[in-house]
Amino acid sequence: MSVAATRHVRPAQPTDVPRLQELGVLGWETTYGEIVAAHNCQLYLSGSFWSLDTLDRVVRDLHSLTLVSEEPDKTVSGFLTVEPIAEDRVELTRFYVDPNVRRGGIGSALFSSALDWSRVSGAHAMLANVFADNAIGRAFYERVGFRLTSLDPNYIIGDQTVGDAWYELTL
Numbered sequence: 001m002s003v004a005a006t007r008h009v010r011p012a013q014p015t016d017v018p019r020l021q022e023l024g025v026l027g028w029e030t031t032y033g034e035i036v037a038a039h040n041c042q043l044y045l046s047g048s049f050w051s052l053d054t055l056d057r058v059v060r061d062l063h064s065l066t067l068v069s070e071e072p073d074k075t076v077s078g079f080l081t082v083e084p085i086a087e088d089r090v091e092l093t094r095f096y097v098d099p100n101v102r103r104g105g106i107g108s109a110l111f112s113s114a115l116d117w118s119r120v121s122g123a124h125a126m127l128a129n130v131f132a133d134n135a136i137g138r139a140f141y142e143r144v145g146f147r148l149t150s151l152d153p154n155y156i157i158g159d160q161t162v163g164d165a166w167y168e169l170t171l
Ligand SMILES: CC(C)(COP(=O)(O)OP(=O)(O)OC[C@H]1O[C@@H](n2cnc3c(N)ncnc32)[C@H](O)[C@@H]1OP(=O)(O)O)[C@@H](O)C(=O)NCCC(=O)NCCS
Pocket: 027, 031, 094, 095, 096, 097, 098, 101, 102, 103, 104, 105, 106, 107, 108, 109, 129, 130, 134, 136, 137, 139, 140, 143
């Protein structure tokens, strides 16, 4: 008897890396298009944080977590990365869901698994950073219990300045 495939969360593989980069670019285009000028988006996306090499290193890092949401047809519809920043603190460093399937619980499913992993890893706090004008990202973080810890109006990206919000969640 065959078992029907369902959407599920799984650890990322190195072969997922190009799709992770694609989701990051899509995420920036759909989220920051009106906040960050196109040439500054381009500058940031072509930097090391979104390079295939960096994503590959994070996916392979045994001390970090990269989770993907996989659709029944094997398409990766979302992902997140969690990286250690101190002995008992981790940071949610990337968190992107395909714009075509947002608001369908994929982000919540990814985040719930990331919380489990972070607690088991011994972390006592998770940090998250988001541009202050990213209302949807902030709504997500506040919905799952993150506390706003700082609001910096002077984050420089390329030749412009944007607001930057830091959040923290006690695990
Ligand atoms: C943030 C993001 C990852 C959430 O993923 P998602 O799969 O759409 O999230 P979910 O469907 O699990 O939503 C969970 C909760 O988040 C909040 N939320 C999500 N989308 C929202 C929206 N468009 N407007 C208001 N609140 C929203 C709601 O509280 C929602 O719960 P509800 O649907 O029961 O009201 C997704 O919107 C995304 O990829 N955004 C672009 C990238 C980004 O901003 N990343 C985070 C900062 S780096």
